[in-house]
Amino acid sequence: MKDVIRANKGFLAFLLLFGIFRTAVADWNPIPSASMRPNLLEGDVVFVNRLAYDVKIPLTDISLARTGEPHRGDIVTFSSPKDGTRLIKRIAALPGDTVEMRGERLLINGRQADYTVLDNAIEHVAPLGDLAALRLREDAGDASYRIQVLPQVRAMRDFGPITVPKDSYLMLGDNRDNSGDSRFFGTVPRALLIGRAERILVSADIKGSWAPRTDRIGMSLRHD
Structure with a gap:
């Protein structure tokens, strides 16, 4: 075993450094669902x-230093507070915000988001088949992005x-209408945030x- 390690120490060092880089600096996230x-x-x-948002000890949720603040509209990856599954969603409300939805419309601190109809599409939803989808632009405070x-x-x-707790x-x-999010598992503590999704690397x-x-x-x- 020692001979194998000695013969491959360069490759093993690369794997170690790559693992640290991916768990502490940058990562990639495949999109498996339609949410x-x-x-x-x-x-x-x-x-x-x-x-x-944070510098963390690799493979842990322990923050060594804060590097930035999450903003409304950021797309983030995080660990589900329910079962630890890695998820990717959009931040809709910040600490201290009072947030609600009424008939699909988002209200933050009593102010309703503005909506603009963009277009219609057909969405395949198993096992229901092809369904009509309405695409809108949601303007909520300083964040503007498309929803469906x-x-x-x-x-x-x-x-x-509900009022979003501190941090x-x-x-x-x-x-x-096809997303398991904070409506089901509650708010997400900052410690469970993994990082901010910046751009699409590849797509198929x-x-x-x-x-x-x-x-x-x-x-x-990045949102508009």
Whole structure:
């Protein structure tokens, strides 16, 4: 065993350094579900900046220093407070915000977000089949981004009001009627944030022909 380690010490050192880099500095996250449509598609792989908010001890949630503050509208990866699963959602509300949803409309501190209809699309939702999707621009305070609703799907369209605790965040999927988010597992403590999704690295149509989607490569994920 010692001979094997000695013969491959350069490669093993590379793996160790790569592991530390990926768990402390930068990472990538494949998109496996439709919860962030229309902005993220199944088959996208996004670059995650792990230093956007905190410097953490590798492989832990222990923060050594804060490097920035999460903002409303950021797309973030985090560990689910329910079961530890890695998720990717959008920050909809910040610490101290009082937030609720009424008939799909988001209200923050009593002020309703503004909505602009963008277009219509067809969304395949297993096992229901092809359903009509309505795409909107949601303007909530200083954040503006696209969302999607599925009027034919039974969903939690009314929620709250709740006040987001200190050092916690309320997460919503952009595909509002097909997303397991803070409406179901509650707010997310800052310690569980992994990093901010910055842009799409690569993309392929994993639901169809597996053809690369070259038009999505390098696409920024920062909100408007």
